[in-house]
Amino acid sequence: DGGITQSPKYLFRxxxxxxTLSCEQNLxxxxxxxxxxxxxxxxxxxxxxxxxxxxQKGDIAEGYSVSREKKESFPxxxxxxxxxxxxxxxCASSMGPGPLYEQYFGPGTRLTVT
Amino acid sequence: AQTVTQSQPEMSxxxxxxxxxxxxxxxxxxxxxxxxxxxxxxxQMILVIRQEAYKQQNATENRFSVNFQKAAKSFSLKISDSxxxxxxxxxxxxxxxxxNYKLTFGxxxxxxxxx
Numbered sequence: 001d002g003g004i005t006q007s008p009k010y011l012f013r014x015x016x017x018x019x020t021l022s023c024e025q026n027l028x029x030x031x032x033x034x035x036x037x038x039x040x041x042x043x044x045x046x047x048x049x050x051x052x053x054x055x056q057k058g059d060i061a062e063g064y065s066v067s068r069e070k071k072e073s074f075p076x077x078x079x080x081x082x083x084x085x086x087x088x089x090x091c092a093s094s095m096g097p098g099p100l101y102e103q104y105f106g107p108g109t110r111l112t113v114t
Numbered sequence: 115a116q117t118v119t120q121s122q123p124e125m126s127x128x129x130x131x132x133x134x135x136x137x138x139x140x141x142x143x144x145x146x147x148x149x150x151x152x153x154x155x156x157x158q159m160i161l162v163i164r165q166e167a168y169k170q171q172n173a174t175e176n177r178f179s180v181n182f183q184k185a186a187k188s189f190s191l192k193i194s195d196s197x198x199x200x201x202x203x204x205x206x207x208x209x210x211x212x213x214n215y216k217l218t219f220g221x222x223x224x225x226x227x228x229x
Contacts, residue, residue: 045216103161107157
């Protein structure tokens with residue numbers, strides 16, 4: 001089955017620790033995205049990547065980092081510099097960048113930092 | 115900057131009835147795209163319907179249709195013959211037709227379907 005995998009579903013970390021969220025897709029999509037969702041809020045874009053070895057900051061990139069070494073993988077690292085890291089994180093992919101290509105979303109990871 | 119506003123935090127509808135969810139947006143662009151996404155309790159986002167701003171005809175997908183009023187910058191979603199499986203959070207989203215490849219989301223409307 002083609003799709004997007006995010007693991008784990010729930011993640012707990014202590015304050016001051018970096019943590020990496022996994023996102024893998026087997027849809028052969030070129031573009032991948034990371035969104036953050038807070039209660040009562042819509043999704044906000046953290047980073048996106050149009051092709052391998054290239055990525056751009058979204059609206060709320062501070063305190064986050066990404067890599068895109070393989071087409072199918074786009075891991076997100078939440079660093080200790082992120083002031084409020086507790087949130088629901090969604091990864092998405094699309095065949096190409098831009099509005100003509102539907103974004104497909106993964107099941108998300110709930111990160112709790114205490 | 116583009117903004118998307120959903121003025122109804124919660125809505126409810128009886129099964130088999132029709133409900134309309136509201137969305138307004140602010141933009142100075144003429145080329146853009148609008149979307150409605152559904153987020154059920156599983157929290158996985160699912161595309162419901164999309165509308166290209168240059169198209170005058172309102173998009174329709176089975177029981178889901180939109181009322182796109184470009185001059186008023188309004189993009190409402192109508193769900194006909196509501197089903198229990200329609201219960202979810204619904205997000206309106208805007209996508210610029212330019213080189214800024216990002217979706218801007220509203221805060222969502224929680225739809226409850228009563229049996």
